[in-house]
Amino acid sequence: MxxxxxxxxxxxxxxxxxxxxVVRLSVLEPAPVGLPSHIRNVGxxxxxxxxxxxxxxxxxxxxxxxxxKELDQAGAQAAVEGLKDExxxxxxxxxxTIISDTTVFSNTPGVFPVxxxxxxxxxxxxxxxxxxxxALELFxxxxxxSYAAIPVTINxxxxxxxGIEHHAKMVTTVKAGWRIYSLEERQILDEFPDVxxxxxxxxxxxxxxxxxxxxxxxxxxxxxxxRSGQNYAARxxxxxxxxxxxxxxxxxxxxxxxxxKAQTGNWNDAADLxxxxxxxxxxxxxxxxxxxxxxxxxxxxxxxGAIQWARKSYEDYNNxxxxxxxxILENRKVNDDILSNQELMSRQ
Numbered sequence: 098m099x100x101x102x103x104x105x106x107x108x109x110x111x112x113x114x115x116x117x118x119v120v121r122l123s124v125l126e127p128a129p130v131g132l133p134s135h136i137r138n139v140g141x142x143x144x145x146x147x148x149x150x151x152x153x154x155x156x157x158x159x160x161x162x163x164x165x166k167e168l169d170q171a172g173a174q175a176a177v178e179g180l181k182d183e184x185x186x187x188x189x190x191x192x193x194t195i196i197s198d199t200t201v202f203s204n205t206p207g208v209f210p211v212x213x214x215x216x217x218x219x220x221x222x223x224x225x226x227x228x229x230x231x232a233l234e235l236f237x238x239x240x241x242x243s244y245a246a247i248p249v250t251i252n253x254x255x256x257x258x259x260g261i262e263h264h265a266k267m268v269t270t271v272k273a274g275w276r277i278y279s280l281e282e283r284q285i286l287d288e289f290p291d292v293x294x295x296x297x298x299x300x301x302x303x304x305x306x307x308x309x310x311x312x313x314x315x316x317x318x319x320x321x322x323x324r325s326g327q328n329y330a331a332r333x334x335x336x337x338x339x340x341x342x343x344x345x346x347x348x349x350x351x352x353x354x355x356x357x358k359a360q361t362g363n364w365n366d367a368a369d370l371x372x373x374x375x376x377x378x379x380x381x382x383x384x385x386x387x388x389x390x391x392x393x394x395x396x397x398x399x400x401x402g403a404i405q406w407a408r409k410s411y412e413d414y415n416n417x418x419x420x421x422x423x424x425i426l427e428n429r430k431v432n433d434d435i436l437s438n439q440e441l442m443s444r445q
Contacts (some may be wrong), residue, residue: 116385117343117418118356122396124340127435129332130287132229133279134442138192140227141181144210145173145236145273168315172322173236176273179326180231187334189443196225207237209274209290215283222280229286233326235274238318242267267297269314273325289332291325335436343418344392345385349374352385368393384414391422400430 177195184193218230245264250257271293277286297314346356351374355367371393374386387410394403404426410419 116345116347118346118359119341120344120359120392120396121339121341123337124429125436126336126338127432127439128335130277131435131439132189132277132286132333132442133282135281136228136279137190138194138227139184139190139229139231140194140196140221140225141177141184142196142221142230142232143173143177143236144213144232144234146170168318169236169238171315172238172271172318173233175319175322176236176326177233179323180233180275180330181326183327183330184231187330192226194225194227196221196227196230207235207239207272209234209288212276212285213278218278218280218283228280230278230280231329232276232278233273234276235272236322237272238269239272240267240269262300264300265298267314269295269297269318271295271318271321271325273322273329275329287332289329291329293321293325295321335439342392342395342422344389348382348385349377352382355389364393364396380414384410384416384419387414388416388419388422391419391426395426395429400426400433404430 181193181195184190213230213232222228222230243266245266247262247264248259250259273291275287275289275291278284279286295314295317297317344359346352346359351370355370358364358367358370368390371386371389375383375390377383377386387406391403391406391410394400394406404423407419407423407426410416411423
């Protein structure tokens with residue numbers, strides 16, 4: 098008990114003596130995939146259908162993985178619909194069309210096929226007046242079932258008797274693969290695999306009854322498949338990322354006062370106090386103040402100003418934390434430039 102009290106006291110002292118606290122802010126990150134400005138009409142192609150010439154391989158795959166006959170096809174269609182619905186939300190596109198082409202297949206289930214030839218891409222795009230092609234290159238489900246017999250007690254009119262209850266568990270892995278083909282550049286803009294896992298369970302008085310409880314998984318699969326398409330559409334959209342930043346709360350009375358102001362969200366007044374301390378005669382205090390001014394710059398969206406303050410903190414006062422923060426700000430500056438370019442292209 099004494100040891101526990103000692104640890105609590107030490108932890109409290111260490112926490113209260115910490116020289117920094119954490120502020121969390123949201124940063125807008127560029128889309129993982131940038132689309133050229135000329136892409137306005139796009140098509141969505143389901144290429145995951147297995148080539149009939151490889152039907153024997155696909156049949157074996159379905160038997161070994163305990164799949165329904167049409168489960169993959171239904172899931173692929175749901176994924177395509179999910180992508181279409183999300184792309185329709187983007188005002189940058191003039192048209193989003195699902196393309197029916199019975200001449201384009203995949204060769205083997207469960208793996209990315211070789212890319213479409215540019216002759217194929219051009220034929221499909223010209224025929225449908227498309228600038229780019231979103232292709233579902235693969236969609237495959239793989240299910241594994243395990244059984245267990247569990248001893249149980251069964252209530253009967255004659256009293257409780259021992260019995261066996263059969264439990265069935267199924268793990269289904271859903272694999273999808275996407276590509277974006279840009280016709281004008283003749284370039285694959287993105288290639289992205291997506292994997293999700295679903296778990297199902299059932300029980301009954303015999304293995305058949307236990308397995309029967311697993312047959313309702315199609316609806317869950319459709320939801321996972323549609324979400325795959327929706328998530329893929331998000332790769333062409335900037336996204337918000339929650340990040341953490343340390344700032345100094347100790348050094349002078351002004352730091353302690355600024356800490357309280359920052360805790361109430363009064364960052365402007367806190368900045369006034371930190372700015373005053375940037376002229377402090379003590380290098381350690383001035384370095385911390387310059388670092389905090391960099392934090393204020395980032396909070397206010399002035400990344401260039403934040404970089405200048407962080408550089409000053411490190412170069413003039415050797416504040417070690419500032420060098421790491423400077424690298425973070427420089428990386429954010431690069432991302433902001435990419436984001437601005439993406440926004441410009443989407444408006445053109």
